[in-house]
Amino acid sequence: MKKIAVLTSGGDAPGMNAALRAVVRAATYYGMEVYGVKRGFDGLIQGDIYKMKSYSVSNIISLGGTILKTARSVEFHSKEGRDKAFEHLRSRDIEGLVVIGGDGTMNACLRFSEAYSFPVVGIPGTINNDLYGTDFTIGFDTAVNTALDAIDKIRDTANSHDRIFFVEVMGRDAGYIAIQTGIGGGAELVMVPETETSIQDVISTLQAGWDRSKSASIVVTAEGNAEGSALDIAQKVKEHINNKDIKITTLGHIQRGGAPSAFDRILSSRLGLAAVEALRNGNHGKMVGIIKDEISYTDFKTAIETPKPLNEELVRLVEILNS
Numbered sequence: 001m002k003k004i005a006v007l008t009s010g011g012d013a014p015g016m017n018a019a020l021r022a023v024v025r026a027a028t029y030y031g032m033e034v035y036g037v038k039r040g041f042d043g044l045i046q047g048d049i050y051k052m053k054s055y056s057v058s059n060i061i062s063l064g065g066t067i068l069k070t071a072r073s074v075e076f077h078s079k080e081g082r083d084k085a086f087e088h089l090r091s092r093d094i095e096g097l098v099v100i101g102g103d104g105t106m107n108a109c110l111r112f113s114e115a116y117s118f119p120v121v122g123i124p125g126t127i128n129n130d131l132y133g134t135d136f137t138i139g140f141d142t143a144v145n146t147a148l149d150a151i152d153k154i155r156d157t158a159n160s161h162d163r164i165f166f167v168e169v170m171g172r173d174a175g176y177i178a179i180q181t182g183i184g185g186g187a188e189l190v191m192v193p194e195t196e197t198s199i200q201d202v203i204s205t206l207q208a209g210w211d212r213s214k215s216a217s218i219v220v221t222a223e224g225n226a227e228g229s230a231l232d233i234a235q236k237v238k239e240h241i242n243n244k245d246i247k248i249t250t251l252g253h254i255q256r257g258g259a260p261s262a263f264d265r266i267l268s269s270r271l272g273l274a275a276v277e278a279l280r281n282g283n284h285g286k287m288v289g290i291i292k293d294e295i296s297y298t299d300f301k302t303a304i305e306t307p308k309p310l311n312e313e314l315v316r317l318v319e320i321l322n323s
């Protein structure tokens with residue numbers, strides 16, 4: 001394989017630049033030409049493709065975001081869009097594609113690689129960590145550390161004022177960020193999309209804490225949990241508790257930005273090299289990952305269709321350690 005292309009897609013995640021750097025450097029090492037595609041699948045559809053050299057990725061290992069930019073492409077959902085994208089690759093004699101993104105992106109890779117018999121390798125890049133086939137996705141560790149830094153600060157003010165804080169972290173369908181942030185931040189309770197926690201459960205947990213003379217409480221809520229946003233939950237709790245000061249913080253997109261952690265830089269570098277080597281070896285139609293510290297390859301269908309349940313031990317840990 002002499003020419004490959006690389007793009008970032010879906011939500012950005014800290015470490016995507018480190019992965020891009022690894023892809024470009026590894027391909028260059030193996031004597032391949034590398035093309036960068038701007039703005040995810042939108043750029044592929046529009047032919048926004050440029051040649052990258054080793055120096056194109058100088059000094060980006062520590063940068064958050066993605067220098068290629070990313071997009072949630074509506075047009076790639078249509079056959080016309082995907083046809084155009086394929087034509088741009090074909091007309092440039094590009095023989096393989098590396099795509100860095102989350103579960104939606106892996107779904108797109110599956111459809112595209114099957115429809116055009118085109119060699120594609122995926123790299124899991126999402127702060128959500130919700131992809132089967134890898135223990136960790138790029139950006140998750142950094143996002144957890146960012147959220148944890150915020151929780152530590154919130155705890156200071158929560159303690160000073162004897163307040164209850166509901167802190168919302170990202171995770172539309174997955175509670176990984178919430179559970180790890182909750183453990184690391186010593187939260188009283190974590191509310192995740194995967195398990196149901198009723199308002200009565202929230203009140204009972206808070207009450208049990210006050211009965212043990214706790215003065216401040218932090219509840220971490222994942223954005224996709226069944227009781228709604230942190231604001232919704234706080235309002236419902238306020239209907240039952242009127243002798244406590246209740247505050248809400250939504251961390252939002254600060255979790256997606258910033259310099260990647262050491263863990264994410266190393267993960268990204270390993271996955272970038274693995275992706276290029278997979279393409280070279282004809283091991284495509286797969287997402288690369290790391291399981292138990294070993295490089296793994298999971299076909300796109302399995303990666304997107306297999307649920308990645310929360311580690312029950314972590315869920316139990318929150319319950320036991322808040323007591």
Ligand SMILES: Nc1ncnc2c1ncn2[C@@H]1O[C@H](COP(=O)(O)OP(=O)(O)O)[C@@H](O)[C@H]1O
Nearest residue numbers: 010011072073076077101102103104105107108
């Ligand atoms: N079923 C699909 N068919 C074609 N393209 C898809 C499909 N699902 C997702 N995509 C493309 O992948 C992009 C990224 O997916 P999205 O779910 O937005 O983010 P992520 O990859 O971070 O989960 C979408 O914006 C769309 O362009």
Ligand SMILES: O=P(O)(O)OC[C@H]1O[C@](O)(COP(=O)(O)O)[C@@H](O)[C@@H]1O
Nearest residue numbers: 010011102103126127128170171172
């Ligand atoms: O920034 P956007 O496009 O509004 O998306 C927000 C969503 O993106 C995420 O940060 C990451 O999700 P994806 O990696 O699946 O794109 C979610 O946790 C959040 O719900």
